[in-house]
Amino acid sequence: MVATAKAEDGAALFKKCAACHVVKKDAASGAAPNLxxxxxRPLAAQADFAAKYSxxxxxxxGEWTYENLAAFIHQPKGYIxxxxxxxxxxxxPAEVANIIAYLRSLADSPAPLPN
Ligand code: HEC
Known part of the structure; x- marks a missing residue:
C-alpha cells in the first residue's frame, strides 16, 4: 500500500499529528517525540524524549517497520x-499509507519501499 501511497496527501493528513509531533531534522521534541x-528507528529512541516515553x-x-507503524497509527492503544x-x-488504511509515505520521505536516507 505504501508503494502506491501519496506523500503529498500524507503531508495534509499529518496536520492531525502535527498538533503534537514535529518531524524535522534536529528539532526539539515538544509534547511528543520528533518523528x-x-x-x-528503534521504538522509543528519540533522545530528548527519553524521559517521557511510556x-x-x-x-x-524492536524497530518501526511499515507493518507495525501502520498498526500503531491505525489504533495506537490497540497496538500498544x-x-x-x-x-x-x-x-x-489508505490514509494511514499516505501518512507513512510522507514520514518515509522525512529521513536522511528514506527506507526502501516494501515489496
Ligand atoms: C495528542 C498528541 C498526539 C497526537 C495528535 C499524535 N501523537 Fe504520536 N505520540 C504522542 C506521544 C505523547 C507519544 C509517545 C507515546 C508513549 O510514550 O507511549 C507518541 C508517539 C508516537 C510514535 C512513536 C515514536 C517513537 O519514538 O517510538 C509514532 C510513530 C507516532 N507517535 C506517530 C503519530 C502519527 C503518525 C500521528 C498522526 C496520525 C500521531 N502520532 C498523533 C502524541 C501524539
Missing part, C-alpha cells in the same frame, strides 16, 4: 496498550 527518520512503548522493543499517545487513530 524525523522514524522508519527503521513504559509500555519502551517495553515493546498503555501508550501515552492520546490519539484515537486513523481509520482509513
Amino acid at each position: 524525523w527518520g522514524i522508519l527503521n 513504559d509500555a512503548l519502551k517495553a515493546k522493543g 496498550a498503555g501508550t501515552k499517545m492520546a490519539f484515537a487513530g486513523v481509520k482509513d
